[in-house]
Amino acid sequence: MDATTHVQTIAPEWITSFVDQGLYLRGWSVRTCRTYRQGLATIATTPLTKAGFAAWVRTMRERGLTPGGINMYARSVNSFLTWAHEEGLLSERLRIRLLPDPPKPLTAISDAEIRRIVLFHPRGRFQVRTWTLILLLLDTGLRIDEALGLVRGGVDLHNCVIRVRGKGNRERLVPMSLECRKRLYLLLKGTTADPVFVTSSGPIPHRAQRLATLIGGSDGVAGRVVFDRTGLDGRFEFTLRFAAPTSTGAVPDDIPNLFSALQDQLGLRLEPHARRWIRS
Numbered sequence: 001m002d003a004t005t006h007v008q009t010i011a012p013e014w015i016t017s018f019v020d021q022g023l024y025l026r027g028w029s030v031r032t033c034r035t036y037r038q039g040l041a042t043i044a045t046t047p048l049t050k051a052g053f054a055a056w057v058r059t060m061r062e063r064g065l066t067p068g069g070i071n072m073y074a075r076s077v078n079s080f081l082t083w084a085h086e087e088g089l090l091s092e093r094l095r096i097r098l099l100p101d102p103p104k105p106l107t108a109i110s111d112a113e114i115r116r117i118v119l120f121h122p123r124g125r126f127q128v129r130t131w132t133l134i135l136l137l138l139d140t141g142l143r144i145d146e147a148l149g150l151v152r153g154g155v156d157l158h159n160c161v162i163r164v165r166g167k168g169n170r171e172r173l174v175p176m177s178l179e180c181r182k183r184l185y186l187l188l189k190g191t192t193a194d195p196v197f198v199t200s201s202g203p204i205p206h207r208a209q210r211l212a213t214l215i216g217g218s219d220g221v222a223g224r225v226v227f228d229r230t231g232l233d234g235r236f237e238f239t240l241r242f243a244a245p246t247s248t249g250a251v252p253d254d255i256p257n258l259f260s261a262l263q264d265q266l267g268l269r270l271e272p273h274a275r276r277w278i279r280s
Helices: 012-025 030-041 050-062 067-086 111-118 124-140 144-148 178-189 211-216 258-266
Strands: 161-165 171-175 203-209 236-241
Touching: 012 030, 012 067, 030 067, 050 067, 111 124, 124 144, 124 178, 144 161
Parallel strands: none
Antiparallel strands: 161 171, 203 236
């Protein structure tokens, strides 16, 4: 007698529930949620079996991914599989074995190169901003996204500390040197904008970027979490020009704000969405 074996795959509603719990219960950032969605999208139709996982790894290798890139996706999938087992969606705890990926030695800049950077004399607003950003990275060890997302209220010049929001949407305090404080003070003195590293007109150039990258990076300027509901995939070349609001919320009259720029320049619209919270 023939028997049909049911092969289980990941249901789309599982992914939605997994990401929603991470966002609202575990404090994930929008970027973290996007990373999980991208990783789970690569395995959405793969049978949840050892053979299916092996075929998935082969497919990733054929697409040209490195062992490190495959492991990045695998970690996202493994987190989801653990959650699905704990939620009772999977009868057994499945896991993708990570590929061997020995760490490669980092090539650090030399003391002479650091000295050249520190002793550099910038000319003009743009050079001063870029030079200050590099000094901040060297002095504090911040991630580039943490530094670019730094706001005026997060810089405590009196106590020489910086408040940043990093991976996992976690906030932390980072000390800085007196010399770094001096450079940040001079940079902030020349602008009233809330973001520390911003041009006078707030342009954000995007070259061959995904719209999700722009939308995910708009949270700080919009003052709320922004979700991508465009359904547009692929990469696009565009330049978005808008005025970054100051600490008082004011923007120049001759430069559009973020909401107007998205609609007039890209044809996108930000719509407010009220979410009802249920307290136990």
